[in-house]
Amino acid sequence: MGDLDRYARQVSLAEIGDAGQRRLLASTAAVVGCGALGTNIANGLVRAGVGRVRLIDRDFIELNNLQRQVLFDETDIAQGLPKAVAAAAKLRKINSQVEVEPVVTDVNPDNVEQLVGDVDLVLDGTDNFETRLLINDVCVKRDIPWIYGGVISTCGMTMTIVPHDTPCFRCFLNELPAPGSSPTCDMVGVLGTAAMVVAALEVTEGIKLLTGQMDALRRELLYCDVWAGSFERLGLAKDDTPCPACDLGQYEFLEARQGSWATALCGRDAVQINLRHEMQTSFPQLAERLRSVGEVAYNDYLLRFRVEPYELNVFPDGRTIVKGCSDPALARTLYARYVGL
Template identity: 35%
Template sequence: MQERYSRQMLFSGIGEEGQALLQNKHVLVIGAGALGTGNAEILARSGVGTITIADRDYVEWSNLQRQQLYTEEDARNHMPKAIAAKKRLETINSDVKINAHIVDITPLEMEQFVHGIDLIIDATDNFDIRMIMNDISQKYAIPWIYGSIVASYGVSFTVIPGSSPCLHCLMEDVPIGGMTCDTGGVISPVVQLVVAHQTAEALKILTENWEYVRRELISFDLWTNQHASINVSKVKKAACSSCGPEATYPFLTYENKTKTAVLCGRDTVQIRPAANEQRDLEAIAASLSKLGKVEKNGFLLQFKTGENRMVMFKDGRVLVHGTNDEVKAKSLYHKFLG
């Protein structure tokens, strides 16, 4: 079977020794959308021994433009993304063990998944999960690779516990709001470029070529031809509660995660963001108006999507009407409100 990897082994950075390392490594991919499918396919084709995929969603027609493991049949059958990805990856490389989990990631799931993991790949679509991922990475000293896309813009950064700044150092607090793929769209080439950066760093880490791991934050806009490589080493904060010497891992606690509650007798789920922050309802309304009817006053805005109606207040609290399913409500919240 070494013939399968012969061209990769001819590359001096990997060779026979690196290939043997890859076959004994375990990567956790959080999210099975555009970045998740791209990362998982390259890692499977590269011969990584075990890949665990966790995703809460199912395949929709709008996914097929950029999520490379899925087919029209998957969309017709509303196949869970993790299961559809596992099925496809096993036809690509039967030597790789694929674990699939249909799950909404919380600190509990992350604690269960990380044991025996060598690397975590960020392929999710919201900062709640990213900050959980960040704290888990620091707690168990597991490197992770951040990646994000929207419109024609992409960004990637590799977090090495004990060495690089963590995402909390860079962000200070969980960003609230902002454009998403569902409000700003996304073009497929930006997916491929972020995946290329993530998987290149993954191969370096998994083959233990630490000296070549990129230490800068990479960002680019393929449409406007902008590219930046930012040295963020000085951003590392000695007192960071996620990666400092007295780390408390705040995003693994209940207080610092998005909270959901079913409102009694109302077929409604209330969602409260991890941090209270005044929201710019005018900007959000402008973004959502491209997707459907938006009504607003000085205190809240309403947005109708399918059978659900979402009401957002200035403090970031959202009521998702038309469901008592908390997982579905959270999915709509992150899909449209970031």
């Protein structure tokens, strides 16, 4: 077996075999989001031997992440590492055969095709519908399969989307939910084991796709409540109304005709500010300017500025997470005041 020795128990499965394992090793997958779902997904992919795994995440690690985000520890917090970078370091120690590529950025209409356009599979580890609808647009446009997953409280759901074969995510969710209409993890919490279960289901579907076993795919929405121990399959038949994405080829989220540039972050009293241009001021210059009004610390990946009761976390591309407020207008005001537009 040689180079497949580490996968011996997986190769022994009739569903995988030697040929299936070699297909996994030759595959590339992108995981969008390195939170509760994304870290569990990435862990499963790397241990299974998917040859190249790209980790895409905009965020940094906080103490309350450790309850459910399995690739991080307290040392990562002390070092101020972005999630994608810390996760990649852990995963390389788990399986040195796999190429793990961290990308510290926000997924938006300007960069999403570059981020996922060359992969064989996209797996959803995000926490918001806007990004999922954007992923759906690019995957339908590029004919890339992707797997949706979501977790809230003790419940989760997942569905597999194969463009031009199954209904797409836009068929399932035609428009963004109205603000405040959906529960968030800061309102109702999230159980770590719910994320583990949904991630396991996503990775399993991913293995089916990457090994070419299309007949084995689950072609419905699977809903689970791990506290109740219940699973429910929900059919996803297309109706007579044409889907803007997969029927009409209208990619409204990809073309930025829908969506926003200020996004409230799930589970946190924070707003993310996105820019269409890169920040012109370097971290050392910005830090020098801000020290007269607040506490500043920075590394290659992040500048953190505290001015009570707010905290601004600035990334190299100018993207900023404003903590201590949930009002996008206030967040933009604070950004303009301290970082500059």
